[in-house]
Amino acid sequence: MKLFVNGDGGLTTAGYAGAAVLIFLILIVISAIGGRGKKISARILACSAAAIALAFVCSFIAIFHMPMGGSVTLFSMLFITLIGYWYGPAIGIMGGVAYGLLQLIQDPYIVSLPQMVVDYLFAFGALGLSGFFSGSRHGLMKGYLAGVIGRFVFSVLSGVIFFADYAPKGMNPFVYSVSYNGAYLAAEAAITIIVLLVPAVSRALANVKNLAAADR
Secondary structure, three states: OOOOEOOOOOEOHHHHHHHHHHHHHHHHHHHHHHOOOOOOOHHHHHHHHHHHHHHHHHHOOEEEEOOOOOEEEOOHHHHHHHHHHHHOHHHHHHHHHHHHHHHHHHOOOOOOHHHHHHHHHHHHHHHHHHHHHOOOOOHHHHHHHHHHHHHHHHHHHHHHHHOHHHOOOOOOHHHHHHHHHHHHHHHHHHHHHHHHOOHHHHHHHHHHHHHHOOOO
8 A cells, every 4th residue: 555655645656647547447437338439458448547657657757837737747748649649539538538637636726617627627638639640640740739739728718717817917818828828838849849750769659559559
């Protein structure tokens, strides 16, 4: 138990990683009960859960945090977009929602239920939009950008609707939200894109996709 729970009764990093796996499995079960999705293999479950866990671990490697939520991390968004890149938008979005729920547990910033839904379910779920480019040329790059843009759109909407009062006096709330959310999302995206442009990295991730999707 000490591996998952610290001395203060809170979850350790391994505990949160385990919670990520559990949340994703619950979403998969709900989808299966609804009968709307394809059969989910053990490989899909394992690879998706591993990506969520890696994203969560990377979320602790933050370059800086914004005062009302959001931070520049090392590749945490990339690991979530990989789920969509491997398995398509449906599973990708579920993986993003699972990660959002995990972030809600770990570091909540809630002013209302609608704000919570937009910031933690819609915004992180949008990272799964990468799945729409899973079969296209340069699909990982396109998918990553689509996922980040999707998250950006929902984060901006949240800022305009729920945090307009935080805008400096005389500054348009929309401009403030775009600036606030664009600052940390663009910074992380730029770092990730530079790494993805390295040929060895792109080849390695292509090989990982082949392994992850081997039994689809």
